[in-house]
Amino acid sequence: MITGNCLCGSVSWQVEKLDDELHHCHCTMCRKAHAAAFGSYCSSSPEDFSWQSGEDKITHYNSTKRYPRAFCSDCGSVVPSIVGDGEMAIPVGCLNEDPQIENSAHIFVKDKAPWHSINDDLPQHVSYPGETVNFPMEDRACNEDGKLHGSCLCGDVAYEVTTPIKVVHNCHCSRCRKARAAAHTTNGFTGIDGVTYLRGEELLKTYKAPDARFFTQVFCTRCGSGMPRLDPERKIAIIPFGSLDDDPGRGADDNIFTGSMAPWYEITDGLPSFDEMPE
Ligand SMILES: [Zn+2]
Numbered sequence: 414m415i416t417g418n419c420l421c422g423s424v425s426w427q428v429e430k431l432d433d434e435l436h437h438c439h440c441t442m443c444r445k446a447h448a449a450a451f452g453s454y455c456s457s458s459p460e461d462f463s464w465q466s467g468e469d470k471i472t473h474y475n476s477t478k479r480y481p482r483a484f485c486s487d488c489g490s491v492v493p494s495i496v497g498d499g500e501m502a503i504p505v506g507c508l509n510e511d512p513q514i515e516n517s518a519h520i521f522v523k524d525k526a527p528w529h530s531i532n533d534d535l536p537q538h539v540s541y542p543g544e545t546v547n548f549p550m551e552d553r554a555c556n557e558d559g560k561l562h563g564s565c566l567c568g569d570v571a572y573e574v575t576t577p578i579k580v581v582h583n584c585h586c587s588r589c590r591k592a593r594a595a596a597h598t599t600n601g602f603t604g605i606d607g608v609t610y611l612r613g614e615e616l617l618k619t620y621k622a623p624d625a626r627f628f629t630q631v632f633c634t635r636c637g638s639g640m641p642r643l644d645p646e647r648k649i650a651i652i653p654f655g656s657l658d659d660d661p662g663r664g665a666d667d668n669i670f671t672g673s674m675a676p677w678y679e680i681t682d683g684l685p686s687f688d689e690m691p692e
Pocket residue numbers: 419420421422423424485486487488489490
């Protein structure tokens with residue numbers, strides 16, 4: 414049996430049996446919903462899936478007819494939802510155990526983030542499996558006014574970044590993985606004055622992990638997308654790259670907290686890796 418829960422623990426579930434496929438989905442909607450480079454999903458039949466707690470805490474956002482996305486209203490974690498053909502779509506980042514799924518693939522690579530590269534040998538599908546490709550992704554132009562723009566999946570919250578990104582970490586810590594229900598987050602850091610909300614700031618909700626010194630999740634209450642966090646204490650702004658609409662022209666500098674990385678994920682980017690936070 415496999416169990417899972419959101420970051421705050423309100424929503425929890427268990428699965429008797431998972432299907433034997435894990436998809437890293439690079440579609441724009443997954444990138445926004447997870448505020449990450451990609452969303453990773455496995456699936457089960459509804460009969461093998463049961464909620465343990467917090468079903469009443471779940472908010473749905475219908476990104477497409479086929480796929481009502483679900484997230485915890487308290488902490489913003491993406492949680493499982495039932496998709497059009499009746500199966501449960503389960504974000505792997507929120508599982509407590511290694512699902513030990515043999516068949517993994519990248520899907521919707523046509524929509525891949527320009528700042529993320531796929532370096533492993535897994536099959537790549539243009540959209541849903543059925544078509545396999547291997548092509549260099551075209552470079553997308555940077556924004557023209559020197560600012561970076563970002564928004565949530567529903568579009569009601571938008572922001573701009575006006576100062577250079579100083580550093581970009583792929584963070585593999587367990588909090589980031591649960592918070593975004595993803596293999597890892599990719600967050601850019603700049604000064605606190607470098608990020609301005611253009612609309613929808615009143616829709617944001619903040620969840621601070623009670624046992625954490627800093628860790629705080631900021632998300633859109635309509636769609637659950639992770640949004641930038643302004644931290645007055647450290648005078649920094651933390652930007653989840655998955656929410657960017659413009660190409661920042663750079664990807665991650667390193668992998669951090671790899672000591673607690675997901676057992677079902679492999680790092681193949683060749684970047685420096687640190688067990689915890691580097692000095
Ligand atoms: Zn929660």
